[in-house]
Amino acid sequence: MSTAGVDESKRRFLTLTGVAVGGVGAVAAATPFLASMAPSERAKALGAPVTVDISKLEPGQLLIATWRGSPVWIVRRTEEMLATLDDVTPQLSDPESAAEQQPEYAENQYRSLRPEVLVMVGRCTHLGCSPTFRPEYPAEDLGKNWYGGFFCPCHGSKFDLAGRVYKGVPAPLNMPVPPHHYLDDNTVVVGEDPEIA
Numbered sequence: 001m002s003t004a005g006v007d008e009s010k011r012r013f014l015t016l017t018g019v020a021v022g023g024v025g026a027v028a029a030a031t032p033f034l035a036s037m038a039p040s041e042r043a044k045a046l047g048a049p050v051t052v053d054i055s056k057l058e059p060g061q062l063l064i065a066t067w068r069g070s071p072v073w074i075v076r077r078t079e080e081m082l083a084t085l086d087d088v089t090p091q092l093s094d095p096e097s098a099a100e101q102q103p104e105y106a107e108n109q110y111r112s113l114r115p116e117v118l119v120m121v122g123r124c125t126h127l128g129c130s131p132t133f134r135p136e137y138p139a140e141d142l143g144k145n146w147y148g149g150f151f152c153p154c155h156g157s158k159f160d161l162a163g164r165v166y167k168g169v170p171a172p173l174n175m176p177v178p179p180h181h182y183l184d185d186n187t188v189v190v191g192e193d194p195e196i197a
Contacts, residue, residue, distance in 0.1 A: 048191065049067075049189050049190060049191035049192040050065055050066070050067045050072070050189070050190045050191055051183070051187060051188075051189050051190075052065045052072075052074060052187070052188050052189075052190060053186060053187055054074055054076070054117065054186055054187070054188055055186035055187075057074065057076045058076065059076050059077070059078040059116075060076065060077075060078050060081070060135055061075070061076055062074070062075050062133045063075075064122065065190060067121075067178060067190045067191050068191070070121050070122070070123060071121070071122035071123070071130060072119065072120070072121055072122065072178060072190050073118070073119075073120050073121075073122040073133070074117065074118065074119050074188065075117070075118040075120075075133070075161070076116060076117055077110075077115070077116050077117070077118060077161060078116075081135065081148060081161045082110070082115055082116070082161075084137070084147035084148060084160070084161060085109055085110065085160065085161060085162055086109070087147055088145070088147045088149075088160045088164075091145050091166055091167060092160065092164045092165065092166060092167065093164075093165045093166065093167045093169075093172075093174075094164060094165060094173065094174055095109075095164055097111060097164065097174055099173050099174065101125075101173055101174045101175070101176045101177065102174075102176065102177035103177065103179050103180075103193060105193075105194065106177045109162065110162055111162045111163060111164070111174070111177050112162075112177070113180070113181065113182065113194070114182070117188070118161070118162060118163065119177060119178065119180045119188060119190060120163045120175050120176065120177050120178075121175060121176045121177070121178055122150075122175070123175070123176075124152040124154065124155075124157050124171050124175070125157075125165065125171045125172060125173040125174070125175060125176075126152065126154070126155055126157050126169075126170040126171040126172070127154060127155065127170075129152050129153070129154035129155070130152075131150040131151055131152040131153075131157070131159065131175075132150065132151055132152075132153060133150055134146075134148065134149060134150065134151045135148045135149075135161070136148060142158065146158070147160065147161070148160075148161050149161045149163075150163065150175070152171065155169075155170045155171075156169060156170065157169040157170050157171035159171070159174070159175055162174075163175035163176075163177065178190055178191060179191060179192055179193045180192070180193075181193065181194035
């Protein structure tokens, strides 16, 4: 094939123009696809830290907040409740919280930053049911060794007032403690470690 009389500069211009238009088209086609892979605003909000006012939480009461679609229980424990944590230790499966179910700063007998305030995800570690808060003791329906805590009505798992699981129940682990810290005496932020704040 003879290329005599062909304007090479015009050919080069048309080739480069075609490549440029094709590149712009590829970017335009890929943009919605890539944007769909980013988390939605709703998804971002579900994972965001939650600020909870605990100023009206009386000793012995439970307050429920929601973080990442899960119930978060905040309990203001009384001196009597704190005293039972030692009494119940022999009946617990993991009293020292060896399983990593809490942040490092909550690896203590109270499983909390402040002994009087428990912050915990309110789901049974057996099948995810929501246990009931049973602070009373003794409780005839829960046995003579009940010192108050959380009882799962789905399959009978029991947890003490620090969310530690009793021996011989279906739940294999203690209830998890989420990352949290305090902005002040009456405000807890759930979903964020203290060092990040």
